[in-house]
Amino acid sequence: xxxxxxxxxxxxxxxxxxxxxxxxxxxxxxxxxxDILINIGINIILAVSLNxxxxxxxxxxxxxxxxxxxGAYAAGSWADHLSPGLINFIAGPNGVLTFVLKPFPIxxxxxxxxxxxxxAALVVATLxxxxxxxxxxLAVGIPSLRLRGDYLAIVTLGFGEIIRTLILNIDFLxxxxxxxxxxxxxxxxxxxxxxxxxxxxxxxxxxxxxxxGFLTVRDDEVAAEAMGINxxxxxxxxxxxGAFFAGTAGSLFAHYTGYLTPEGFNFFKSVDVxxxxxxxxxxxxxxxxxxxxxLTILPELLRALAHTDFVPAFQRGLEGVIKIHLPxxxxxxxNRLILYSLLLILLMLTRPQGLFGxxxxxxxxxxxxxxx
Amino acid sequence: MAQVILFLxxxxxxxxxxxxxALIALGYTMxxxxxxxxNFAHGDVYMLGAYAGFAITNxxxxxxxxxxxxxxxxxxxxxxxxxxxxxxxxxxxxxxxxGVLIExxxxxxxxxxPRLTVLITAIGVSLFLQNxxxxxxxxxxxxxxxxxxxxxxEGLGDLTVLSTQAAIIISTIVLxxxxxxIVMKTKIGLAMRALSVNPTACxxxxxxxxxxxxxxxxxxxxxxxxxxxLVAMDSPSVTxxxxxxxxxKAFVAAVLxxxxxxxxxVVGGLVIGVLETLVEGYGFPQLRDAIAFGxxxxxxxxxxxxxxxxxxxxxx
Numbered sequence: 001x002x003x004x005x006x007x008x009x010x011x012x013x014x015x016x017x018x019x020x021x022x023x024x025x026x027x028x029x030x031x032x033x034x035d036i037l038i039n040i041g042i043n044i045i046l047a048v049s050l051n052x053x054x055x056x057x058x059x060x061x062x063x064x065x066x067x068x069x070x071g072a073y074a075a076g077s078w079a080d081h082l083s084p085g086l087i088n089f090i091a092g093p094n095g096v097l098t099f100v101l102k103p104f105p106i107x108x109x110x111x112x113x114x115x116x117x118x119x120a121a122l123v124v125a126t127l128x129x130x131x132x133x134x135x136x137x138l139a140v141g142i143p144s145l146r147l148r149g150d151y152l153a154i155v156t157l158g159f160g161e162i163i164r165t166l167i168l169n170i171d172f173l174x175x176x177x178x179x180x181x182x183x184x185x186x187x188x189x190x191x192x193x194x195x196x197x198x199x200x201x202x203x204x205x206x207x208x209x210x211x212x213g214f215l216t217v218r219d220d221e222v223a224a225e226a227m228g229i230n231x232x233x234x235x236x237x238x239x240x241x242g243a244f245f246a247g248t249a250g251s252l253f254a255h256y257t258g259y260l261t262p263e264g265f266n267f268f269k270s271v272d273v274x275x276x277x278x279x280x281x282x283x284x285x286x287x288x289x290x291x292x293x294x295l296t297i298l299p300e301l302l303r304a305l306a307h308t309d310f311v312p313a314f315q316r317g318l319e320g321v322i323k324i325h326l327p328x329x330x331x332x333x334x335n336r337l338i339l340y341s342l343l344l345i346l347l348m349l350t351r352p353q354g355l356f357g358x359x360x361x362x363x364x365x366x367x368x369x370x371x372x
Numbered sequence: 373m374a375q376v377i378l379f380l381x382x383x384x385x386x387x388x389x390x391x392x393x394a395l396i397a398l399g400y401t402m403x404x405x406x407x408x409x410x411n412f413a414h415g416d417v418y419m420l421g422a423y424a425g426f427a428i429t430n431x432x433x434x435x436x437x438x439x440x441x442x443x444x445x446x447x448x449x450x451x452x453x454x455x456x457x458x459x460x461x462x463x464x465x466x467x468x469x470x471g472v473l474i475e476x477x478x479x480x481x482x483x484x485x486p487r488l489t490v491l492i493t494a495i496g497v498s499l500f501l502q503n504x505x506x507x508x509x510x511x512x513x514x515x516x517x518x519x520x521x522x523x524x525x526e527g528l529g530d531l532t533v534l535s536t537q538a539a540i541i542i543s544t545i546v547l548x549x550x551x552x553x554i555v556m557k558t559k560i561g562l563a564m565r566a567l568s569v570n571p572t573a574c575x576x577x578x579x580x581x582x583x584x585x586x587x588x589x590x591x592x593x594x595x596x597x598x599x600x601x602l603v604a605m606d607s608p609s610v611t612x613x614x615x616x617x618x619x620x621k622a623f624v625a626a627v628l629x630x631x632x633x634x635x636x637x638v639v640g641g642l643v644i645g646v647l648e649t650l651v652e653g654y655g656f657p658q659l660r661d662a663i664a665f666g667x668x669x670x671x672x673x674x675x676x677x678x679x680x681x682x683x684x685x686x687x688x
Contacts, residue, residue, distance in 0.1 A: 060491070143669065147672055149488060150410045150488070151627075151672055153488075154410065154668070155669060155672060158664075158665035158669060159669075162665050162666075165658075165661060165662045168658075169658050169659075267616075271495065271499065274492075331506075331507050332507055335506070335507065337499050337502075337503045338499075338503045338504065338507070340496075341497070341498075341499035341500035342496070342500065343496075348493040348496065349478075349481055349482070352489045
């Protein structure tokens with residue numbers, strides 16, 4: 001952890017520099033990569049936070065998109081109704097920063113007050129989104145965490161869908177029309193900044209004396225209870241922290257795309273995150289981060305592959321051999337869910353601990369179940 | 373009086389909807405009974421049953437266009453009944469084979485793994501079936517050609533009973549009687565019941581557990597296929613994602629009745645169906661899809677074993 005902090009600090013500083021230089025995309029080409037980078041950051045936050053629940057604490061949740069939706073819509077409403085006031089307070093004609101910087105006309109062309117006000121608005125809205133999502137996590141977690149295994153999975157799925165249905169029926173949030181969020185303030189710095197905070201907090205929680213509780217709950221709930229560990233408390237804490245970061249990811253997403261629909265937070269969005277956690281290996285933060293990066297880039301690569309000349313040529317060849325007319329094979333490559341479903345099945349059959357999973361842990365568990 | 377008629381009408385619509393849930397719920401509950409896991413892909417087997425029916429109906433139309441019949445009478449009854457039966461049986465056989473294949477390829481290698489591993493695989497299978505279907509037939513809904521002319525049955529006063537609704541309820545009753553006979557009166561049914569009590573003892577008594585599990589999957593999938601066709605007949609279209617929502621609701625029905633309990637699944641399905649139509653009919657149509665989840669959460673919190681389930685002690 002000692003080195004981790006130094007590395008983290010350097011990383012954040014570099015990002016801060018990058019954020020100052022590349023605040024907004026310059027060209028269409030750059031915008032595409034910028035888009036992927038932001039998505040990587042958001043996915044890292046989602047995957048790392050879900051990993052605390054699914055991986056370290058062993059409570060299989062299928063409703064992460066629901067908490068992301070709460071965060072996104074909360075932050076979106078905040079951005080629409082309260083952020084303009086905040087920005088005006090900081091950078092308006094009579095704003096605090098405008099007043100402070102008045103004696104330094106040399107700083108004027110940097111547009112410093114506006115940049116800082118936008119960033120402040122983003123952070124405040126994101127924290128608000130995270131907090132509301134955490135409250136939702138508490139409300140969902142306390143009743144459902146009495147359940148175990150597949151029942152918990154289905155109930156969290158149910159709560160995710162209920163959240164989505166509620167948003168669909170609240171006119172204030174745009175219902176089925178969707179909601180446009182004013183102010184697209186999300187930048188690289190805060191996306192990866194929040195990712196770093198999520199990683200730091202999750203690792204800090206788990207790798208502490210206190211955090212052994214999470215692992216104990218996962219490894220053997222009955223034994224944990226017998227040792228006097230309040231398993232419900234640990235589960236709820238994991239759930240609330242996970243929901244908080246899902247909410248911040250939602251807020252960053254809202255402030256990036258500037259437009260939200262309830263459909264964007266359906267069951268399949270939860271599956272995206274679950275696949276990242278499973279591919280990376282439940283209970284391995286490094287693995288989950290790598291999986292989040294990989295699974296954000298891979299669909300893009302496959303889409304690029306789908307639009308090469310190779311695919312139609314391959315299809316003609318294949319159809320010539322099997323004498324059956326197929327629908328365009330591009331569809332197979334462009335549908336990320338086909339990739340995800342195959343990944344899930346093959347991983348479970350051949351490597352259920354994921355790419356970087358806790359091998360030692362699973363071996364321990366095998367040993368303990370063998371001794372029963 | 374009008375109020376009473378309205379209530380009866382809602383009840384009837386609820387029963388026909390509930391029969392569908394019950395048919396799907398049986399697959400969940402039987403698989404849970406023998407394997408103790410939730411077959412997440414069951415809703416997609418139901419969807420593929422509807423597509424199989426869709427394909428067979430299109431074939432039948434090349435020989436005998438059924439939409440030439442616009443009412444059920446003494447003369448048209450035989451061809452309509454025969455064609456419907458062929459479509460149903462064809463789709464049921466197709467799905468039975470599909471169910472066995474899914475179990476063999478995806479679930480059997482995981483027999484001794486943690487239940488969560490199997491659940492994740494099942495989610496994968498479900499997504500795979502949906503998206504491959506979407507790849508082959510496209511995401512657009514397709515019209516399911518008419519099997520039974522949709523007419524209100526006469527002679528029931530103010531109550532409107534559609535011929536398709538009657539077909540749903542009658543088919544469900546027939547299938548349930550068959551299922552009951554298989555489970556209670558045949559040797560393989562006895563083996564299924566034995567397996568759900570104690571798999572190890574069951575195999576020590578000379579039962580081929582693998583065969584019984586395959587048979588259970590075949591049976592459950594066939595019932596799901598029948599449900600798929602009945603739904604497609606009533607609301608004449610099929611889409612690759614049509615299995616998601618009914619699948620979840622049927623699962624809730626199975627839990628409500630006590631998962632693993634066959635009679636419970638039927639009761640649970642009917643209760644969910646009736647609840648849904650009542651909520652929709654008495655002013656809250658937008659909450660229709662949330663009802664099932666609400667029921668699930670309440671049941672799991674207050675009576676996790678369901679209405680008729682037996683309590684299982686967890687052993688350390």
